[in-house]
Amino acid sequence: MDQLAKAVGERIRHRRKARGLSQDNLALLSGIDRSYVGRIERGEVNITVEKLYLIARVLACEPATLLPEIQDIFK
Amino acid sequence: MDQLAKAVGERIRHRRKARGLSQDNLALLSGIDRSYVGRIERGEVNITVEKLYLIARVLACEPATLLPEIQDIFK
Numbered sequence: 001m002d003q004l005a006k007a008v009g010e011r012i013r014h015r016r017k018a019r020g021l022s023q024d025n026l027a028l029l030s031g032i033d034r035s036y037v038g039r040i041e042r043g044e045v046n047i048t049v050e051k052l053y054l055i056a057r058v059l060a061c062e063p064a065t066l067l068p069e070i071q072d073i074f075k
Numbered sequence: 076m077d078q079l080a081k082a083v084g085e086r087i088r089h090r091r092k093a094r095g096l097s098q099d100n101l102a103l104l105s106g107i108d109r110s111y112v113g114r115i116e117r118g119e120v121n122i123t124v125e126k127l128y129l130i131a132r133v134l135a136c137e138p139a140t141l142l143p144e145i146q147d148i149f150k
Contacts, residue, residue, distance in 0.1 A: 001125050008124060046125045049083060049142070050076050057149055064139030067124070074132055 006043030007068040008052075013041040015059045015066065029058040081118030082143040083127075088116040090134045090141065104133040 016026050023041070027034040032051060039045045040055075047055075049063075056063040091101050098116070102109040107126060114120045115130075122130075124138075131138040 001128070004125055004128060046123045048121045048123050049127060050079060050121045052124060053076070053079055053145060053148055056145055062142075062145055064142050067137075067139050067142075070128060070131055070137055073128055 001046065001073070002043065004068070004073050005046050007072065008047070008066055009041045009043040011066045011068070012055055012059070015061055016041075019059055021058070026055065026058055030054045076121065076148070077118065079143070079148050080121050082147065083122070083141055084116045084118035086141045086143070087130055087134070090136055091116075094134055096133070101130065101133055105129045 012026075016023070021029075023037045024034060026032075027037045030037075030051075031054060032040075036045070040047055040051075052063045052066060056066060059066075091098070096104075098112045099109060101107075102112045105112075105126075106129060107115075111120070115122055115126075127138045127141060131141060134141075
């Protein structure tokens with residue numbers, strides 16, 4: 001399931017950059033620890049649904065858009 | 076954010092019943108502890124994205140369909 005964490009991290013990073021935010025901005029605005037944001041984007045942690053929502057709120061998107069399709073995870 | 080856990084739990088329960096599965100079936104097939112499945116459905120725990128995928132695979136749906144819209148959570 002590392003693949004899942006990596007896929008979610010990449011989507012968060014992509015969306016963050018598209019919004020012109022730094023990791024510091026995302027950490028500050030979401031209330032998530034700055035180094036943890038880095039670990040999330042590198043796919044090193046399996047985040048909770050709650051953190052997914054906190055991040056999605058800052059990135060102004062639906063949490064679902066930060067999730068890869070299930071067929072890409074369970075091949 | 077209890078509201079989020081409750082909303083996700085309700086969607087999982089609804090989908091599980093629509094698939095004609097018991098909590099025992101879902102627990103067995105997803106590899107998640109039986110009592111934890113009950114707590115998830117009652118909205119008592121904040122599950123990880125990984126568990127969301129394990130559950131969605133058993134329920135034959137996209138994980139995104141088990142997530143409420145962000146506007147329903149952050150009013």
